[in-house]
Every structure is written in structure tokens, then in C-alpha cells.
Amino acid sequence: MLSDAEVAALHDLLNPWDPEHHPADAFHHRLVMAAGAVLDVGCGTGAMLHRARDAGHRGVLAGIDPNPAYLARARRRDAIEWVLGTAAATPWEQEFELAVMTGHAFQCLVEDGEIRAGLAGVRAALREGGRFAFETRHPQAHAWESWIPERAREVVDAAGRVLRVSHEVESVVDGVVTFTETVTDASGAAVHYERQVLRFLGPEVLNRLLREAGFRLDEQYGDWHGGPLTPGSREIVTVARRG
Template sequence: MFTDADAAALYDLLNPWDPEQWPGDGFYDRLVAAAPSVLDVGCGTGSMLCRAREAGHRGRLAGIDPNRAALARARRRPDIEWAEGTAADVGRYAEFDLVTMASHAFQCLVTDDEVRASLAAIRTALRPGGRFAFETRHPQARAWEEWHPSQASDVTDASGRTLRVQHATESVVGDVVTVAETTTEPDGTVLRVERTRLRFLDVPALDAFLTETGFEIEARYGDWEGGPVTGTSREIITVARRT
């Protein structure tokens, strides 16, 4: 047996939010701490916002995600607003100072229509002058070539069960990559296979979508230390402002 709840708990084990260890987590932690109100789109199990509250954030914090099992874990923290939905649904919110899409969640917006609808809704959720912070993997780094079963991760869950998680790229069609995440027991017994489609936009395409939907680029980085985007950058980290 391997349930959606098991998968959500496993995600937290494999991806703990730790700004001391991971520079990307630290980047978002600083932005969230400085913003009076924050909406995290694709919040998953809510680790980023929960840490902000634990660190003393007293403003409005809200998270939205389509994964019910992940939200069930997030809702263990009742002093944060949690909602089920996608980026295109956030237009019902209003006047946040900061909207975030961390952990490459933006790449789950695959079609042009999804990107436009999501950016328009995020703009609506921001107060005038509010900021939208997110990152995507730079296509020039070809990260999908590194997603191979040989790079499997083993982890022991809360019940003491050892699990193995591996990723494999199944297809690359234009700028859309399909990757399969397979969870197995150590003997190879398959417990779960989850496929995800990810879009790899380059800087010109990304900026065209942002400009079209009413954003201007406030800051752009190629790494989590604040360096510029270069010919070897693995990330496109963007802070855009609602115009």
C-alpha cells in the first residue's frame, strides 16, 4: 500500500525546507520575511509558509495547491490560509504584496494558455506594485539529461519502511519534457509511478509572457547567490513587479 498521503509525507522527507542548507530556500525565506502579505502558488505541503510563521511572520500568509494530500499536511498549521486550486484560480484573492512559485512550480504551466491565464490571475492577486517571485530551470543546462534511474534516492519513512525514488525522462517534445517519478521498495517492487510534464522556457519567451500580462522585470538572476544569467546558468530566477 502506498497512498497519496504517503507520497506527500515522502516528499517532505526528500525535500525538507532548509534555508541554511539550500540557497534557494534562503532566497525565498528572505523575500517572504520582508513582505507584509504572501501568497504561495503551488505551496505543496506548505513548508515555506510554515517556516515563515514559525520564524515570527505576523502578516497574512496563504497557500494554494491542487494536491489534496499535500494540503492535508499543510493544514496542520491552522494560522495560515490554505486552498485547493491552481495558479489560474488565484485571481479570487486580492492585494498581496508578494506571490511566489518556488521549487520550479512555474514549469508545470505547460501550454501558452496556461501560462497566460496563470500570470493574469497572479497579477490580479497582487496589489499595485506587488512582486511575483519564481524560478525555472534554464533550458541551456538540459537538466532532463540528468534524470536517470541511476540517480535514485533511498529514504526511510516514518514507519521505518525503506523506499527508493528515481526519475527518468520519457520524452522531450519542443520545450516540454515528460518525466516519470517511480517509487519502489528496495527489491524493485513498484509502489507508484507519477508522470509530470514540465516546460522549459528561455529568457526571451518568458519575458514576452510577463510583459504581455502586465509585469516588468525587477530582478533577474542565474544562480541563488545573485549572479547574472550567463551562458552557463542553470536557473532563471525572476522577480517581476505588477505594473
């Protein structure tokens, strides 16, 4: 089986942070580079903040994530504050002008109570008027319908192993999608297995929860190029401001 460190390295292989070629990464990168103090909520392996430092960001950068193996990989780069924890338990008070949550990580907050607690933690970390940028998949696009074994991806890891990564949906109930990720080696043997649960929020519910948490909507788009949010949009790209 893959070690936790190998799973973290595999995540970077599957999800390279590349603002030059990925519109989602470019969107967040522009916001980060324009802000003096930035918090990455659910920072994972820290790729976004690493890239910001490489690009010349000289302000305050901090990342928080609940996964110790991912955070260990993030800590390969110093001059950035790394904290083990969750959005609901951020240890900062009004220290950042921007908080970001990339990679659809917001959808890992499933219950209304989790979302409210996460938003409260982010709001507490932001200065008055600070902004929170994040994205969720629009539920009307049914993104989970493409999470099928037939669309598996193959990568070659640092050890030269060919790994096959596939997904399969177990259930879709009231906007909550439960699915599995299976990693197999060249022989077909499973070397990693994980069950994940994501919440697909429509814009009405999402914006209500933001208002209740003390945020006001600054910008909201249906794609990464500033297109309008419509029922046919695949993304809900949101920038909310602490009220």
C-alpha cells in the same frame, strides 16, 4: 501502493525546506519575511509558510495548491489560509504584496495558454506594485539529462521503510520534457508511479509572457546568489512586479 498521504509525506522527506542550508530556500525566505502579505502559489505541503510562521512572520500568509493530499498536510498548521485551487483560479483580488512559486513549480504550466492564465491569476491577487518571485530551470543546462534511474535516491519513511525514488525521461520535444517518477520498496516492488510534464522556457519567451501579462521585470539572476543570467546559467531566478 503508497497512499496519497504517504506520497505527500515522502515529498517532504525528499524536499526539506531549509533556508539555512539551501540557497534557493534562503532566497525566497528572505523575500517572504520582508513582506507583510504573502501568497504561496503551488504551496504543496506548506513547508515554506510553516517555516515563515516559525521564524516570526506575523502578517498575512496564504497558500494555494491543486493537490488535496499535499494541502491536507499543509493544514496541520493553522493561522495560515489554505485554498485548494490553481494559479489561474486564485480567489483573491489585490490582497498580497508578494507572491512566490518555489520548487520550479512554474514549469508545471506547459502551454502558453496555461502560463497566461496562471500569470493573470497571480497578477489579480497582487496589489498594485506587488512582486512575483519564482524560478525556472534554464533550458540550455539540460537538467533533464540527470533524471536517470542510475541516480535514484533512497530515503527511510516514517514507517521505517526504505524507499527508492528514480526518474526516467520519456521525451523532450520543443522544450517540453515528459518523465516518470517511480518509487520502489526494499523488495524492488513499485509502490508509486507518476508521469510529469514540465516546460523549459528560455528567458526571451519567459520575459515576453511576463510583459504581456502586465508584469515588468524587477530582477533576474542566473543563480541563487545574485549572479548574472548567462547562457551557461542553470537557473532563471525572476522577480517581476505587477505593472
